[in-house]
């Protein structure tokens with residue numbers, strides 16, 4: 001058993017060429033986390049750039065649909081760049097400078113991590129290349145423009161399935177060739193050690209703040225903490241501070257896509273352990289061990305594996321994992337918009353769908369803390385098509401609503417509303 | 419070194435010469451480097467890929483590296499990616515590697531399977547090792563498995579008398595080189611550059627430095643791969659390496675120019691390349 005294991009999960013399944021860089025990173029992050037100068041700088045950025053601490057918001061009108069349980073949202077959507085991703089990105093960008101490297105690379109699916117990375121690179125004067133599946137660059141054209149506006153190079157990846165997993169493959173290839181000057185700024189709690197542990201630690205602030213805030217607001221700990229799980233960073237971030245609080249249930253919500261009979265990304269409901277992108281974890285794979293493509297309405301949850309620490313929390317029973325289908329997530333998405341005036345990210349809407357179920361199960365005395373990991377502006381295009389918000393959305397779902405809709409509720413191409 | 423290999427092959431398997439050591443030894447005795455040729459099984463289809471591997475052996479390749487196509491080939495460049503994607507689309511399976519291994523062994527060369535780790539893990543490390551040995555395989559090259567994670571494979575390969583080829587890279591520190599060489603058997607694979615598979619105009623000075631640093635730590639042969647595409651480059655590497663590994667150039671030859679094209683012509687291109695490389699490893703040339 002090597003370092004960086006969570007039970008049987010995790011490890012370092014990467015080319016030997018990368019091992020020295022991973023050792024260097026491990027060393028750098030350990031010394032940084034014990035260095036007051038680094039921690040002060042990170043704290044200053046959290047306060048003066050990201051806008052931390054993020055607030056909590058109780059949502060009683062939404063909670064009426066959840067058996068009357070009290071539902072409290074941790075508002076990571078209010079962070080600069082619109083999601084929790086910035087917590088990890090700023091910290092890794094600082095580490096990049098600490099290691100004397102001048103360039104960062106990143107993978108991105110929906111574009112949120114890419115935008116956050118491009119932002120941090122602009123802030124800190126680093127070169128930045130973002131790999132993005134070609135399919136995703138087309139689906140998320142405006143995020144591509146945002147990254148380019150921020151000075152990043154965006155490279156569409158058109159082999160394999162041309163989605164997130166292939167973007168990660170390409171980023172790994174770049175990293176091997178450029179590791180002297182380049183840090184691979186991984187966007188979630190996956191990848192070879194030390195990434196899962198390090199990225200978790202950089203997001204841990206979510207749970208640290210939320211625990212205090214809920215105690216202050218309600219006088220007690222929540223009964224359940226709920227978060228959506230793609231790679232698993234926002235979930236690890238909010239779960240971690242609660243792990244020793246044995247009475248607090250931790251529930252991760254995966255993307256159920258079309259349901260288990262169709263295409264989905266419910267790894268824990270269907271998958272077996274395997275290795276992808278450097279880590280042993282639950283993995284959607286066929287009989288031969290080839291990766292099976294995942295699917296979700298939400299690009300940020302559309303990944304065939306999951307952070308190794310989640311696999312450990314699941315197998316040890318400390319956390320539970322459920323899934324919400326595309327339909328359930330879209331319903332929760334609409335409900336939060338209409339009842340509370342908050343447009344959540346589609347990823348976060350999966351967490352909300354989970355909370356609706358849990359509330360009905362637990363009843364009015366329960367307190368449920370949900371990580372609202374991001375805001376939904378980026379998802380307006382998908383939502384407009386899903387709910388038929390734009391009059392001239394034609395049957396053919398290839399067609400993007402043009403700019404001249406008369407519907408006052410939707411000016412133009414949903415994507416331009418970002 | 420060869421005694422070490424023979425000793426660790428399980429007595430009673432009746433096949434103590436399963437690995438590549440004796441072939442590299444013979445090449446050394448002939449005063450030349452060994453030629454290792456890579457092709458993925460299943461490209462353009464299983465039958466043709468096996469014919470191409472046999473053609474390589476008949477034209478001077480000493481050891482065949484059989485690639486198992488994988489959905490997420492992170493150390494492969496575009497040429498091999500395209501070929502392995504095509505192989506997967508054509509329905510290639512892990513077991514096809516066993517057929518290829520048998521054919522290569524029957525043609526007279528030791529076959530090493532090159533596989534990303536999840537394919538082996540999925541089949542079961544012990545089971546895979548036993549099946550590979552039964553198919554005449556010489557061992558495994560594992561580009562995304564480091565010795566630190568390889569306890570199961572080390573045990574299984576010891577049991578079956580299979581070679582285990584781990585990689586070293588220009589970035590490898592002395593500690594890493596020691597660790598990798600101590601765990602390897604058959605040869606050590608020195609990646610000539612920091613990067614993915616693919617042809618390069620020249621194989622840089624990093625390769626020579628790496629081979630020298632590796633040799634200082636082990637008796638095992640050191641073979642160099644990544645970037646070699648012709649006989650002249652092979653001759654340069656043969657100057658200091660025990661073996662020269664060529665992949666992308668063979669895949670390109672088998673790909674041909676266009677989409678269809680004559681299979682026989684492409685197999686002839688594979689043979690021609692093998693002959694040119696075989697000349698190179700016999701020439702040895704000051705770079």
Ligand SMILES: Cc1ncc(COP(=O)(O)O)c(C=O)c1O
Pocket residue numbers: 083084109110111112113187188189228229230231232233234235299300301345347348373374375
């Ligand atoms: C808003 C938001 N939430 C959640 C995720 C999923 O990632 P993770 O599971 O690492 O939190 C993403 C990923 O893009 C995201 O943008």
